[in-house]
Amino acid sequence: MINDIEVIKTKSSKINEVDFDNLKFGSVFSDHMLVCDYKNGKWQAPKVMPYQGITLDPSAKIFHYGQSVFEGMKAYKDAEDNVWLFRPLDNCKRLNISSKRLAIPELPEDYFMEGLKALLEVDKDWIPKKDGSSLYIRPFVFASGEGFHASPADEYKFLICTAPSGSYFSGEVKVLIEEKYSRSANGGVGFAKAGGNYAGQFYPTQLAKEKGYQQVIWTDDNTHEYIEEAGAMNIFVRINDTLITGPTSDRILDGITRKSIIELAKAEGINVDVRKLRVDEVVEAAKNGSLKEMFGAGTAAVISPIAGFGYKGEDYDLPKMDDTYANFLKKRITDIQTNKAEDPFGWRYKL
Numbered sequence: 001m002i003n004d005i006e007v008i009k010t011k012s013s014k015i016n017e018v019d020f021d022n023l024k025f026g027s028v029f030s031d032h033m034l035v036c037d038y039k040n041g042k043w044q045a046p047k048v049m050p051y052q053g054i055t056l057d058p059s060a061k062i063f064h065y066g067q068s069v070f071e072g073m074k075a076y077k078d079a080e081d082n083v084w085l086f087r088p089l090d091n092c093k094r095l096n097i098s099s100k101r102l103a104i105p106e107l108p109e110d111y112f113m114e115g116l117k118a119l120l121e122v123d124k125d126w127i128p129k130k131d132g133s134s135l136y137i138r139p140f141v142f143a144s145g146e147g148f149h150a151s152p153a154d155e156y157k158f159l160i161c162t163a164p165s166g167s168y169f170s171g172e173v174k175v176l177i178e179e180k181y182s183r184s185a186n187g188g189v190g191f192a193k194a195g196g197n198y199a200g201q202f203y204p205t206q207l208a209k210e211k212g213y214q215q216v217i218w219t220d221d222n223t224h225e226y227i228e229e230a231g232a233m234n235i236f237v238r239i240n241d242t243l244i245t246g247p248t249s250d251r252i253l254d255g256i257t258r259k260s261i262i263e264l265a266k267a268e269g270i271n272v273d274v275r276k277l278r279v280d281e282v283v284e285a286a287k288n289g290s291l292k293e294m295f296g297a298g299t300a301a302v303i304s305p306i307a308g309f310g311y312k313g314e315d316y317d318l319p320k321m322d323d324t325y326a327n328f329l330k331k332r333i334t335d336i337q338t339n340k341a342e343d344p345f346g347w348r349y350k351l
């Protein structure tokens with residue numbers, strides 16, 4: 001176990017410069033950050049320090065070989081100013097699953113959890129209270145060790161930075177079902193939150209945007225016949241009254257929002273099918289009217305409804321409905337996250 005974490009406080013807080021009523025997503029940063037170095041074969045004591053730039057040698061391996069992984073999570077403040085996290089140990093465990101795949105040394109769980117708690121304690125005034133707002137938390141690890149040799153670095157940095165954020169509203173999202181590019185492959189790193197995975201998505205997403213879509217629906221790399229993820233979110237499709245999502249694999253990331261939605265929907269008596277989903281099946285359902293909803297699921301947006309999709313040059317609109325699973329489940333999950341509803345699952349974590 002780690003002992004008390006050293007805290008070096010900023011001399012000039014930026015909090016009064018922030019308009020907490022008009023927050024965007026992830027664009028202003030709180031006063032402090034957690035920093036923990038890996039050197040001489042072990043993780044050193046984490047410490048909280050003022051948010052500031054980092055100096056790296058130009059040969060640091062992160063720049064050349066992309067050895068980096070990250071997480072995304074949120075802290076919420078309830079009406080009584082209690083601070084809550086949502087399944088934080090799952091983020092900690094997943095960071096290590098990602099690290100292992102990228103040959104990054106795994107971090108002791110208490111460094112992550114105690115470091116996070118110490119950071120949030122110092123910056124708790126940065127956690128917004130307004131409905132829909134939260135403190136977005138970005139833990140990440142990267143190779144700071146030096147040298148052009150293509151091998152794992154001998155030094156790493158683990159940081160946690162936070163950003164007070166407003167609700168992530170994406171509007172009417174039209175998506176393009178991808179027929180050429182892939183996000184991930186069997187045996188690859190798609191299940192990890194590895195920085196390079198997202199760089200690889202930018203170009204195909206730019207092409208989709210030029211065609212008038214906001215996001216790409218990733219299909220399997222081999223045949224492009226199965227629906228896998230929606231941008232950097234997991235995807236759910238509702239056909240008649242059944243909610244369908246693909247099974248996690250080398251290619252599909254094990255999202256905490258995804259698994260929470262599956263459990264919550266089942267508990268609410270909604271039929272959930274975790275199985276491979278053919279593009280053909282979704283196109284057919286759109287044609288015969290049994291396709292009711294599609295939505296992305298992830299920490300940032302929680303649930304992001306899809307208004308229509310393009311596939312092989314045809315556009316398909318989804319019906320506009322009042323009672324959607326998307327709205328219902330989003331409210332259920334955010335009520336649990338923000339301590340507005342009972343948490344029968346034990347997901348909420350009080351700071």
Ligand SMILES: *Cc1c(COP(=O)(O)O)cnc(C)c1O
Nearest residue numbers: 232233234253255256257298299
């Ligand atoms: C982070 C991520 C998700 C969502 O995971 P959550 O734990 O729900 O935030 C889904 N797909 C990809 C590719 C991701 O990177």
